[in-house]
Every structure is written in C-alpha cells, then in structure tokens.
Amino acid sequence: MSTRLQFLQQSTLAAAALMTASLESLAMQMPQQKLRVAVIGCGSVSNRYLPQLKSSKLIEVVSLCDIKFDRAEKQAKEFQVRNIYPNIQDLLKGIPFDLMVTLTDMQVHGDLNRMALNAGRHVWSEKPLANTYGEGKALLDLAKSKNLKLWGAPAVVNSPQYAFMKQAIKDGKLGRLASAHGQYGHTGPTWSAFFYEKGGGSMPDLGVYNMSTLTGLLGPARTVMAMTNIVNPERTVDDKGKIKVEAEDNAHILMQHDNNVISHVMCGFNYFDPHGHDAAGQTLHTIQIFGDAGNMRLIGYDWEPKGVFLETSWSEPGKLFETDAKGYEWQEGARVVGEAIINNQTPKIQVEHALHVLEVIEAARKSSETGVRVKLVSSF
Numbered sequence: 001m002s003t004r005l006q007f008l009q010q011s012t013l014a015a016a017a018l019m020t021a022s023l024e025s026l027a028m029q030m031p032q033q034k035l036r037v038a039v040i041g042c043g044s045v046s047n048r049y050l051p052q053l054k055s056s057k058l059i060e061v062v063s064l065c066d067i068k069f070d071r072a073e074k075q076a077k078e079f080q081v082r083n084i085y086p087n088i089q090d091l092l093k094g095i096p097f098d099l100m101v102t103l104t105d106m107q108v109h110g111d112l113n114r115m116a117l118n119a120g121r122h123v124w125s126e127k128p129l130a131n132t133y134g135e136g137k138a139l140l141d142l143a144k145s146k147n148l149k150l151w152g153a154p155a156v157v158n159s160p161q162y163a164f165m166k167q168a169i170k171d172g173k174l175g176r177l178a179s180a181h182g183q184y185g186h187t188g189p190t191w192s193a194f195f196y197e198k199g200g201g202s203m204p205d206l207g208v209y210n211m212s213t214l215t216g217l218l219g220p221a222r223t224v225m226a227m228t229n230i231v232n233p234e235r236t237v238d239d240k241g242k243i244k245v246e247a248e249d250n251a252h253i254l255m256q257h258d259n260n261v262i263s264h265v266m267c268g269f270n271y272f273d274p275h276g277h278d279a280a281g282q283t284l285h286t287i288q289i290f291g292d293a294g295n296m297r298l299i300g301y302d303w304e305p306k307g308v309f310l311e312t313s314w315s316e317p318g319k320l321f322e323t324d325a326k327g328y329e330w331q332e333g334a335r336v337v338g339e340a341i342i343n344n345q346t347p348k349i350q351v352e353h354a355l356h357v358l359e360v361i362e363a364a365r366k367s368s369e370t371g372v373r374v375k376l377v378s379s380f
Helices: 002-029 046-054 069-079 088-093 106-118 133-145 160-170 202-218 330-343 351-370
Strands: 035-040 059-065 083-085 099-102 122-125 150-152 177-185 223-229 234-237 241-244 250-256 262-268 285-291 295-301 304-311 319-321
Touching: 035 046, 035 088, 035 330, 046 059, 046 069, 046 330, 059 069, 059 088, 059 330, 069 083, 083 088, 088 106, 099 106, 099 330, 106 122, 106 133, 122 330, 133 150, 133 351, 150 351, 160 202, 160 295, 160 304, 177 202, 202 250, 202 262, 202 285, 202 351, 223 351, 250 351
Parallel strands: 035 059, 035 099, 059 083, 099 122, 122 150, 177 262
Antiparallel strands: 177 285, 223 250, 234 241, 250 262, 285 295, 295 304, 304 319
C-alpha cells in the first residue's frame, strides 16, 4: 500500500514539475508587458518625441495632454493615440499609465512632475526637471520615497561620440586635463514667450547641453563663476507679440572641477548661426577639451554630434573618429528610460546628473548677481 502511495505522490510531483517548467517556458516566449506612457505637452518637441516612443515594441503611448486642447487633438490623430485630456488633473484621473513624459513650458515642469510622482507615476522630464535645485532635490526625494523613477533631459551621455571622449580621457590619451570649452547659441526661438520669461533663459534651454557634457566628461563642478545679461530687452514672439525679456539671453559660465580642471560654457539667444536652431549641416566643433598630451573636439553640437577630432601627436595629423551616430538621437531619452523600466535595467542617464546641472544654472545666476564664486553641494 505504501509503495502505491509513494508512486502516486511521485507521479503528482513529477506532473507538477513538468507543468511548472511548461508555464515558465511559455512565459519566456510571451511578449513582455508594455510600458504605458502619457505625454503632457503637445507642442513642437512632441513631434520629435512621439515617433521615438511609438517606435518601441515595449512602449504604448496611451494618452496625450495639452492645455491647448487642439494641439492634443492634432497629435492624437497624427500618431494614433486614443485618449486626450485638457489638463493634468484629468490626465491623472483618466486611463491608467506608468510613465509621464513632460514636454511643456519649462516653468511648470516642477509642479507637473511633482503631481505625477504623487499620483504614483514614473517621470521623464524635458529640461529642466524643476525651476530650482531645491525643488528638483525635493522631487528626487519624493520619487525615492515612493519607489518611483525620475529622469531629466538631456540624453547627451547616450551618444557614441560622448562614449569615445569618455574613454579617451579614461585611457589618458589627453594626459593631464586642464581646460575645456562648450558653446551653443542661435538668434532665439520665436514660437513661444516662455523662453524669455522668468524661469526661462538661454542656460536651461541651451547651456544645459554643454553643462551636461562637460560635467559628465570632467566630473561634477565644485564651484561656479558666471556673468549673465540681457542683450535684447524686447522680443516679438508668435503667441504673445512684443514682450519684455526677463531671463538671461547671454551667459558665460566658468566651472571648476576636481584636479584644477576649468571649463567654460557660453550660450545665448543672440548668436548668429547660419545653421539655425536645428543645427543641420554643422561641421565645426562646439566642445573642446585640452590636456598636456592631447586635445579633442566634438564636431557638431553635443546633442547631435557628427564626430570627434583627436590630436595626440606633435608630428602626425589628428584624426576624425566616431562619425556614425549609431542610431542615437537627442529625443531618445524617454524611450530609453521607458525600455529600461520594462527590462529592469539602469540607463546611462542619471537624474542626479540632471539635478547637478540644475544647481550649476542656479549657481551661475547667483554668481552673476553677487560677483562671487559659488560652491556647489550636489554630485553624481
């Protein structure tokens, strides 16, 4: 009798094990659950973000939101998104989603991102992720307390050109680092007033790219000195006509990094550039880094790089490396972090890096106002 009972028990266990193995095999073959994404802000930048998001097999764009509801309607029709909302309150109460992508006027990023986090959503924010370092730090603390993810643009660390420069520095090809320079400017956006209103300015719109690249390559800034001003006190923009400029449209920022490395960023809305706002065809360098054994220059803008020119010889000419973007696009950040959530991976983009750059911007404004060097507290 005991032999028969043992046989039945062993047969049951074997069948259960076989069923478990079959279910595990089936689960591995089934497609992963898609990350549900909502985009708030359906202006010009959404034209670049939505194709990236829609291209991913791991992401589903379920909702669009804009206070100018006709813009949400237009983008919903073009990109085949079913649900549209006129404000963030309705968005958060509407169709469930996992990640909010914030593409609105920069002045409201902090408030919108906080509301999304409080509602239990992950957040990817266009730059800046908040208006002040204090506000940004509070957002990060809130995200951590709720076990949520928070990221902020830009995504310059994802480019193969950035990776090449990072490796060249790590390999000591430039010798002892000394100095670096970054520049980005054009004659200013015309489609919205928020670029020139309080909380806007050339630093969070343009300089943020160079600051991200240089602090990423050289390490966090420890102190900042800057001069900022307003060159053009009035602007004519599409949404409000003639306006008074309240935020800096010209800025020069000095950052001191570890090991006595100094970098400089210049950015502004009064820089004539025949390549225009989209920088199409730019072949000149906009980032350069010097050491005592070599120098390298990033060709094109750091958000759309064309290659890296490296010189390390007194006798041999320099060479151009990494001319292939390898699929990198500046607007890929939300897609990349969204896929990272689904795959349980850690992307190269760090929210602490974006938060550090936000402190650099705030410190630059304080330095310009007071004429003193400002110490930073953040790192990454």
